[in-house]
Amino acid sequence: MAVLIITFFVIGLSFGSFLNCLVYRLANKKTILGRSYCPHCKHQLSWQENIPVFSFIFLKGRCRHCHKKISWQYPIGELIMGILFILPLREFLSPGVFLFSPFFILNVLTEWTLYFGLIFIFIFDLKYMLVSDKVVIPVIVLIFVLKLITFSLNHQEFLPQFFHLSLAILLGVLFFALQYLITRGKGIGLGDLRIGALAGVIFGQWQMLCLAIILSYLIGSLVCLGLIAVKQKKFKSYVPLGPFLVVGIFITYFFGEMIINWYF
Numbered sequence: 260m261a262v263l264i265i266t267f268f269v270i271g272l273s274f275g276s277f278l279n280c281l282v283y284r285l286a287n288k289k290t291i292l293g294r295s296y297c298p299h300c301k302h303q304l305s306w307q308e309n310i311p312v313f314s315f316i317f318l319k320g321r322c323r324h325c326h327k328k329i330s331w332q333y334p335i336g337e338l339i340m341g342i343l344f345i346l347p348l349r350e351f352l353s354p355g356v357f358l359f360s361p362f363f364i365l366n367v368l369t370e371w372t373l374y375f376g377l378i379f380i381f382i383f384d385l386k387y388m389l390v391s392d393k394v395v396i397p398v399i400v401l402i403f404v405l406k407l408i409t410f411s412l413n414h415q416e417f418l419p420q421f422f423h424l425s426l427a428i429l430l431g432v433l434f435f436a437l438q439y440l441i442t443r444g445k446g447i448g449l450g451d452l453r454i455g456a457l458a459g460v461i462f463g464q465w466q467m468l469c470l471a472i473i474l475s476y477l478i479g480s481l482v483c484l485g486l487i488a489v490k491q492k493k494f495k496s497y498v499p500l501g502p503f504l505v506v507g508i509f510i511t512y513f514f515g516e517m518i519i520n521w522y523f
Contacts, residue, residue, distance in 0.1 A: 264345055271344025272311035274375060275337030282332075282383050285391050300325035311337040336382060343374040361412055369405045372398055373461055373512075377505045380454060384501030390450025395457060399428070402460050424463050431459030431468055447500055454504045461508060467515045475500070475507030 276295075283298055284291050295304045302324040308314050315334040322329060347367040376398030384390055403424060410420040435455040438447050462468050479500065486492040511518075 260348070263348060267345045267348060268341045271341035271371075272337045274344065274371070275340030275378075276309070276311040276333075278340060278375060278379055278382070279333050279336050281394065282379065282386070285393060286383070286387050286389075297322045297325060297327070299327040311341075332382060332386075336378065340374065340378060343378070344371060346370065346374075362409065365405055365409045365412070369402055369409070372401050372405065373457075376402075376457060377508060380457075381502045381505040384450070384499040388448075388497065388499045390448070390453055390501055392450075392453065395450075395453045399453070399457050399460050402457075403428075406460070406463070424460055427459035427463045427465065427468060428456045429459070430465055431455030431457070434472060451500050451504070454501055458504070458508050461512065462515075466519060467511055470515050470518060471504070471507045471511035473507075474510050475504045478506055479503035 280295055281291060283289070295309050296302060297304065299322060302322070308318065308323060310317075312334045315329055318329065320329050320331075321327065347363075347370045376395060379394050379398075380390060383394075406424060407417065407421060411417055432452050432455050435447055435451045439449065439452065458468055458471050462471065479498070482503070483492060483498055486498075492498065
């Protein structure tokens with residue numbers, strides 16, 4: 260178990276490093292190919308300067324060449340991904356789960372995909388107030404396919420499961436589409452429709468989807484009121500909805516059933 264935890268953590272750190280690189284390059288319309296470089300002086304990083312978290316500590320948070328500060332987004336994003344990538348191992352606490360069985364592998368791939376997609380949305384939307392289709396749509400499709408494969412291996416009928424997942428995606432999209440039409444695009448952006456589709460494919464049922472949305476709006480309202488109270492924002496200020504949706508989805512994903520059972 261210790262070896263697995265370390266292995267999954269290191270894989271998560273690596274994907275976190277790639278995620279940070281992806282955020283920067285997509286936002287600046289750069290190719291995702293090629294080695295990493297300093298965003299300030301464009302100096303190509305050596306392997307010693309490109310080790311997740313440890314390079315940030317070793318370099319004391321500054322580029323070795325231009326000495327400009329390295330954003331805390333990089334080590335924090337890497338650490339969060341490293342921790343999240345360990346979480347699928349909690350399945351070992353369930354009876355009948357075997358290491359590297361098809362169900363375990365599919366579950367790991369599904370969780371890793373949704374973690375990557377959600378953290379990407381959080382960072383990208385928070386920084387640029389945009390939702391990138393180049394990441395979100397592939398994440399939705401991949402989770403959809405992985406879930407259908409899991410259902411098939413579990414001898415569940417394909418068409419009903421396909422219908423339920425598709426309906427959940429549609430509900431997620433329609434909820435935000437209606438808001439977009441009612442507010443004429445002033446309340447939310449089209450990118451939030453994609454997040455609605457992602458929430459739909461993650462949960463696959465309307466109860467969990469509704470809970471995620473309710474929690475997102477509740478948390479968002481409280482945070483915005485707090486920012487207004489300390490005069491960091493005004494009532495007419497624009498605030499990205501994506502990060503709050505991500506938080507609501509995460510809370511629902513881990514504690515949704517507990518919350519629903521407690522409430523009802």
